[in-house]
Amino acid sequence: MKPTYQFKLDGVTLRDMTADDVTAVEILERRLFPVDAWPMQMFFDELAQVDTRRYVVAEADGQIVAYAGLMCIEPIADVQTIAVVPEFEGRGIGSAILTELIEEARRRGAVEVLLEVREDNPRAQALYVRFGFEQIHVRRRYYRDGTDALIMRLTLTEGTPA
Numbered sequence: 001m002k003p004t005y006q007f008k009l010d011g012v013t014l015r016d017m018t019a020d021d022v023t024a025v026e027i028l029e030r031r032l033f034p035v036d037a038w039p040m041q042m043f044f045d046e047l048a049q050v051d052t053r054r055y056v057v058a059e060a061d062g063q064i065v066a067y068a069g070l071m072c073i074e075p076i077a078d079v080q081t082i083a084v085v086p087e088f089e090g091r092g093i094g095s096a097i098l099t100e101l102i103e104e105a106r107r108r109g110a111v112e113v114l115l116e117v118r119e120d121n122p123r124a125q126a127l128y129v130r131f132g133f134e135q136i137h138v139r140r141r142y143y144r145d146g147t148d149a150l151i152m153r154l155t156l157t158e159g160t161p162a
Helices: 019-032 040-047 092-109 123-130
Strands: 010-016 053-060 063-073 076-084 112-118 132-139 149-155
Touching: 019 040, 019 063, 019 076, 040 053, 040 076, 053 092, 063 092, 076 092, 092 112, 092 123, 112 123, 123 149
Parallel strands: 076 112
Antiparallel strands: 010 053, 053 063, 063 076, 112 149, 132 149
16 A cells, blocks of 8 residues: 655645545545445445555545545546545645546556546536646536536646646
8 A cells, every 4th residue: 555645735634545434435425426426335346456446535634525536457547536525625635636646547557547527517627627638528418417527538648747
């Protein structure tokens, strides 16, 4: 397991997600994505696939305030999920987590990182654009409530900032 490290933000720590975190993450998942929440077992299944997955959590005062996951099957990486609780948005946590996922994609030999984002989530879209992602496709009615998903791609090169 990779060592835990501190963000440059007071009191927020990023570390690898463990099975012990799944209950808390699943509660946040249902809160943040009530229509599209992953079932608890899906998180356990994802964590079990260490050869192709990496999941992280951010903690503040002992509480998980963000989580994210990456799947990488060379040469493509895919951001499986990324979430920050609303009370902690705007503090750089999403950027720090996304940076870590992009670096993990590089370590695993990916040349592209893909993700889906809700068409009605401009805040997340803006984050991805700041990191160099570009929209490459629309998946119509991708989410259970009928909202479209924008498929975005980041091409990793030597000079691509993370």
